[in-house]
Amino acid sequence: MSGNMRDTDREGETAGEDAPLALSDLISRHSSRLTDADTRLLDVLIQDPIRAALENGKDVSSRAGVHPASAVRLARRLGFKGYPEFRSFLQSSLTEGGNDFESPAARMAARLVKAEGDGLLASVLDSEIAALQQARNSVSDADIRAFSETLCGSRRIFVFGRGHFASLCSLIALRLGRSGYDAVDLGSQIHLLPELLTGLTQDDVVWMLAFRKAPPLLEEVRDVAARAGARTLAITDVGGTRIDPAPDHQILVSRGEPGESQSLVVPMTIANAIILDLASIDNGKSINALNQFRSFRASSRLTGG
Template identity: 30%
Template sequence: MSLIDQISDQAPALTPSEKRLVENVIERPTAAALGTAGELARAAGVHEATASRLAKKLGFDSYAAFRDALRDEFIATRETATRFEKTIAESSSDTILGKLARDEAQALGRIEEFINPDQIAEIAVMLMNANRIYVYGYGNAEVLALMMVKRFRRFGKAVHQLDTDPRGLAEQMLGLGTGDVVLSFAFRRAPRGYAALIETAREAGATTIMISGKSGALLAPGPDHILAAPRSGDPDAFQTLTVPMTVCNAIIIAAGLTAKEKSLKMLDRLGQLIERFE
């Protein structure tokens, strides 16, 4: 039974004070979902105790239970999860491929909680306006580095993939200057030579961008811009590059759109971009 039903059932039996409380809840459900009984009562101009009694009257064990129901109903956190869970539920099997696909889809469903569209657009513009782009990825991340190098080369940008050995890296960094952008990847831990990379870039006046898993926020020194989203649901599981790759793809698409006439609605044009991408 939904929360609204639960309230409706009781509606005729509500007292004036309780009605004021309910009106208040309906008017600003998220505020009620986050606040305390006292706050709601004050907003409705009634006593705290009345709020407590209302919760019971509506069939909840306590005011806390009532608030939890409000959270389930009005706070965005769960809707996104369930939306994606539906997609996955059908393919519930205990095979490696099935489990993997499910985990990935789940992680993808949560991307938007961590990265907002403005960041994607901002970074796409940054890359397209860069003088030169330096891409750095060590270990598994080299795969993504290669992908970005390929894509942005096709956009006509000057792109350099940085070596992973310290000596080569140092040599390549010599040319770094203002207007350049360093795009780097880090998962689980900071890549070898990471600190030196960021510091050098900063000294040279280049912008640093980091795409990472959940560990991103912990990196020191911090990059100028960071896109961090956790990978597959279970941190103890084999972690893949699906989530960061999707972030990269979003950047690529955004960059592609930036490059063309900006007047057209973005999503309408996705389809038209195939030839440029493939």
């Protein structure tokens, strides 16, 4: 018995020093040692790895219908000193974006895991601050100016993004419109894309937002822009950089590390900086349009409720 425990301890140390990238690696590495109870536990873990990363060994054993100590035994057979260490491995896989946990639900669970120590609000704020600081270090005023100069001389500006970025595109188009620019939010009018893009010319700009990966429809819009000779702008992260042909100007920025908030704060901040910089170079166009809009809204009954 003592010899087995020493072997287990050595395996636990190896797992800590050279941890597998996925739960499937652990199973393959130790498959010859697994029992029927282990198999039932692993079925539960694989079916819902997110829940597994948040539960203790007793809860996992209960869901698998095995003895409460079975989860501890499984953890040791997989090379860990106990279930808490195994659970930490699952949580690390979750927060580092391993293949076992690549889904929106997994990313949310990862944020919950990170929030356990310092509290949810503090965790979200720390994540946002870190992402904004990274943006400060990776995006220059020259990057912002390249965008604003492209927008300044345009005939029309088409803003396009899918998913969460549809709401940001709507805000960008709204702000540009109030600043006196002919801006179209394509994301809110997907059913009218052929009509909206039929007259696209080289005097127009298509401003795209894509994070994690560029959706197929964005690639289609990019193709239309390329054929029309329209100038293109894109704000993306590493996953969204694969836009072909490449945009005329692109800002590459992270929304946070895996397991962090991944919110819209960073791209929204960059968009706000671009629109503000645009106002500084368009010879009063934005300022005058905003004053006219304010006067019109004050004198009309179109208050929007």
